[in-house]
Amino acid sequence: MLEVKNLKFTTKSGKLIFDNLNLKINQGEIFGLLGSNGSGKTTLFKQIFGISQPQEGEIFIKGQQLSRKGNEDRTILKHLGSLIETPSIYDYLTARQHLKMLCNIYETDDVHIVSTLELVNLTSVADQKTKTYSLGMKQRLGIAMALVTQPDFVLLDEPLNGLDPEAILCIRNIITDLNKNFNITFLISSHILSEIELTATHIGILHKGNLIYNDINPFGQMECLINNELITKDLENDIIKLGLKYFSQNNQTIIYLVDEKGKQDTIAMLLKHTLSEYKVTPCNIEHLYKRYTLS
Ligand SMILES: Nc1ncnc2c1ncn2[C@@H]1O[C@H](COP(=O)(O)OP(=O)(O)OP(=O)(O)O)[C@@H](O)[C@H]1O
Numbered sequence: 001m002l003e004v005k006n007l008k009f010t011t012k013s014g015k016l017i018f019d020n021l022n023l024k025i026n027q028g029e030i031f032g033l034l035g036s037n038g039s040g041k042t043t044l045f046k047q048i049f050g051i052s053q054p055q056e057g058e059i060f061i062k063g064q065q066l067s068r069k070g071n072e073d074r075t076i077l078k079h080l081g082s083l084i085e086t087p088s089i090y091d092y093l094t095a096r097q098h099l100k101m102l103c104n105i106y107e108t109d110d111v112h113i114v115s116t117l118e119l120v121n122l123t124s125v126a127d128q129k130t131k132t133y134s135l136g137m138k139q140r141l142g143i144a145m146a147l148v149t150q151p152d153f154v155l156l157d158e159p160l161n162g163l164d165p166e167a168i169l170c171i172r173n174i175i176t177d178l179n180k181n182f183n184i185t186f187l188i189s190s191h192i193l194s195e196i197e198l199t200a201t202h203i204g205i206l207h208k209g210n211l212i213y214n215d216i217n218p219f220g221q222m223e224c225l226i227n228n229e230l231i232t233k234d235l236e237n238d239i240i241k242l243g244l245k246y247f248s249q250n251n252q253t254i255i256y257l258v259d260e261k262g263k264q265d266t267i268a269m270l271l272k273h274t275l276s277e278y279k280v281t282p283c284n285i286e287h288l289y290k291r292y293t294l295s
Pocket of ligand 1: 011
């Protein structure tokens with residue numbers, strides 16, 4: 001669905017934002033993009049959506065390369081829905097008019113306006129001017145605007161901004177339902193790690209210009225923690241032989257136990273090395289995030 005190759009981007013003031021960034025998102029994935037303030041999440045969304053052009057590198061959507069100049073052959077963008085930064089909302093238009101306007105711009109059927117308003121719980125205020133809307137209502141309208149044209153790839157940059165817990169739950173359900181029932185692909189950024197943990201199939205951590213973690217969402221898996229001083233060369237060879245993913249940091253080696261078999265194999269292997277001082281705990285995105293970004 002999306003392939004980003006060797007993307008480089010430096011701001012006018014000389015700050016390096018992307019340093020040969022590579023990213024691949026396959027159809028049907030929900031890719032959760034994490035990263036600290038200023039790490040470049042919004043910039044990446046803008047480049048994928050063609051609002052800003054990469055200085056170096058290539059972006060492919062459904063196999064079609066986006067033009068560097070940014071103005072020819074943009075038809076592929078019709079398959080994209082997006083909410084980038086704050087939604088572009090006009091005070092003097094109603095929610096229904098916003099959705100109608102988007103359908104006109106994208107030259108798509110407007111039959112989904114009613115169901116999209118229903119989806120984001122705006123039906124009762126659909127004909128009120130948006131100047132009367134709260135922050136959360138505007139945000140839900142922004143999400144509706146990303147969905148109304150029935151795109152098969154949706155970019156949501158901080159979609160949970162300003163939402164109350166009920167609305168957060170509603171958006172989570174919308175994303176997972178659309179993904180499950182219609183195989184819609186999502187790229188979502190958020191600082192709410194617990195939400196990404198619950199929704200994403202894959203996770204990327206953007207840090208210092210690159211994706212320092214880019215893999216499946218390990219939530220629900222277990223990990224095994226061992227002090228580095230207990231890791232012998234033979235043990236490391238056995239970890240590699242078993243095909244286990246492992247990572248060493250702060251005097252600790254962390255082995256990801258992707259399934260029950262991986263867990264049993266790992267424990268059997270540790271026992272073979274007469275190693276009993278290990279700890280098996282559930283994976284947690286917050287720990288993962290800290291582990292990668294605070295190193
Ligand atoms: N219009 C601009 N001109 C110059 N620098 C910019 C501009 N927009 C963003 N930047 C810089 O680019 C970097 C990346 O910003 P970006 O908004 O992509 O980060 P982000 O990861 O989305 O941050 P946040 O989590 O705060 O939304 C920052 O250092 C920011 O200062």
